[in-house]
Amino acid sequence: MASTSESSASPQGQAEKPVVIVTVGMAGSGKTTFMQRLNAHLFQNQEPRYVMNLDPAVAKLPFQCNLDIRDSVNYKKVMEEHRLGPNGAIMTSLNLFTTKVDQVLNILEKRAVPDPENPSRKPVKTILVDTPGQIEVFVWSASGTILLDSLASSFPTVIAYIVDTTRACSTSTFMSNMLYACSILYKTKLPMVVVFNKTDIQDAGFAKEWMTDYEAFREALDGDENKNAFGGQDGGSGYMASLLNSMSLMLEEFYSHLKVVSVSSVKGTGIDDFMDAVKEKVHEFNTVYQPELDRRRAEREEIKKKQREKELEKMMRDMSMDGLTAAAPEENKSDDEDVQEPTPDGDSDDEIDDENDREGLQARYAASLLGKDSVTEEASFAKYLHSQRNATQ
Ligand SMILES: Nc1nc2c(ncn2[C@@H]2O[C@H](COP(=O)(O)OP(=O)(O)OP(=O)(O)O)[C@@H](O)[C@H]2O)c(=O)[nH]1
Numbered sequence: 286m287a288s289t290s291e292s293s294a295s296p297q298g299q300a301e302k303p304v305v306i307v308t309v310g311m312a313g314s315g316k317t318t319f320m321q322r323l324n325a326h327l328f329q330n331q332e333p334r335y336v337m338n339l340d341p342a343v344a345k346l347p348f349q350c351n352l353d354i355r356d357s358v359n360y361k362k363v364m365e366e367h368r369l370g371p372n373g374a375i376m377t378s379l380n381l382f383t384t385k386v387d388q389v390l391n392i393l394e395k396r397a398v399p400d401p402e403n404p405s406r407k408p409v410k411t412i413l414v415d416t417p418g419q420i421e422v423f424v425w426s427a428s429g430t431i432l433l434d435s436l437a438s439s440f441p442t443v444i445a446y447i448v449d450t451t452r453a454c455s456t457s458t459f460m461s462n463m464l465y466a467c468s469i470l471y472k473t474k475l476p477m478v479v480v481f482n483k484t485d486i487q488d489a490g491f492a493k494e495w496m497t498d499y500e501a502f503r504e505a506l507d508g509d510e511n512k513n514a515f516g517g518q519d520g521g522s523g524y525m526a527s528l529l530n531s532m533s534l535m536l537e538e539f540y541s542h543l544k545v546v547s548v549s550s551v552k553g554t555g556i557d558d559f560m561d562a563v564k565e566k567v568h569e570f571n572t573v574y575q576p577e578l579d580r581r582r583a584e585r586e587e588i589k590k591k592q593r594e595k596e597l598e599k600m601m602r603d604m605s606m607d608g609l610t611a612a613a614p615e616e617n618k619s620d621d622e623d624v625q626e627p628t629p630d631g632d633s634d635d636e637i638d639d640e641n642d643r644e645g646l647q648a649r650y651a652a653s654l655l656g657k658d659s660v661t662e663e664a665s666f667a668k669y670l671h672s673q674r675n676a677t678q
Pocket residue numbers: 310311312313314315316317318319340416417418419482483484485486548549550551552
């Protein structure tokens with residue numbers, strides 16, 4: 286039997302990390318059932334695992350999970366309180382959950398190593414994550430991205446894209462599924478295993494063939510066209526066939542990056558193949574994705590560092606300007622003179638402008654040093670001083 290644990294060691298030989306498997310797929314494709322099957326498979330092989338449910342709208346889970354988004358967010362309440370539809374409420378629930386991502390990672394990090402207080406508890410080797418059926422809500426939302434990025438920054442992470450094989454038999458539904466998978470691959474930038482599920486009802490041989498043999502797909506397209514499967518009139522059918530044909534050519538490169546397995550989540554067939562595929566993808570994660578993630582992280586750090594340097598430079602400039610403008614009046618008159626004996630032209634505009642400038646600089650300086658609240662405080666204090674001064678004049 287293939288084990289994911291042996292594959293999670295980094296190329297540098299660092300300590301083994303648990304592998305995260307995130308199931309993504311269209312509604313009803315069988316994500317939860319697949320998750321249940323994986324969970325049972327790992328249990329049978331006595332592999333310590335950690336199961337997370339990120340679907341706030343699921344009514345009942347057929348397995349026990351360690352971390353359930355429903356424990357921290359009440360989807361129905363979110364819907365009522367924010368007057369949202371189902372998708373909006375799922376997205377808001379995910380957003381709320383994402384605010385706790387640090388805590389989630391902390392828990393996972395702790396479970397990934399031996400617990401000195403509980404030596405009999407084995408470190409987790411696999412983290413299973415179930416996601417909402419509304420793919421776009423998870424994959425294309427900011428919270429979904431943050432959650433996936435956070436997981437991938439700590440552990441090797443693989444996407445399991447679940448396809449309902451019975452609903453991918455025609456060339457057009459197959460292509461829709463593949464385009465979805467392609468967009469997820471490029472959005473998440475994580476290694477992917479395509480899981481053709483429900484193969485107890487429909488064998489996935491045709492799909493595998495279409496993905497490796499362009500001519501086979503072309504023939505299937507011709508067949509669909511002859512049967513007028515695209516239902517087009519006035520050449521509409523021809524347009525669909527040629528579009529699908531072009532897309533298939535375009536997707537050839539994408540197919541070459543995928544690992545494809547056939548599974549029946551109900552019967553439990555193909556799970557070993559899936560685990561082997563995950564093992565391969567973890568290796569890819571460590572050798573290809575991880576360096577790329579590190580590069581992107583270093584790039585972000587560099588940008589942040591430059592921004593900080595820029596702000597510091599600006600602050601230093603502000604401070605030295607502040608010193609100059611503040612010194613000038615002190616050279617000529619005392620504070621008392623300044624307040625009690627105005628110049629003949631009264632509160633000269635120049636003087637007030639000068640004062641305003643100084644107040645602005647002081648406020649900005651305070652902003653740099655003290656943070657936002659203090660800025661408001663400092664600015665209003667300066668304003669107060671200014672009004673007091675005008676009142677005495
Ligand atoms: N025959 C068969 N049915 C399956 C298989 N996997 C899932 N199903 C059925 O497909 C239906 C949907 O399965 P779920 O696991 O709820 O699908 P899901 O993708 O989690 O659904 P959402 O979370 O609502 O998107 C259920 O009736 C399952 O019993 C399978 O391998 N074979």
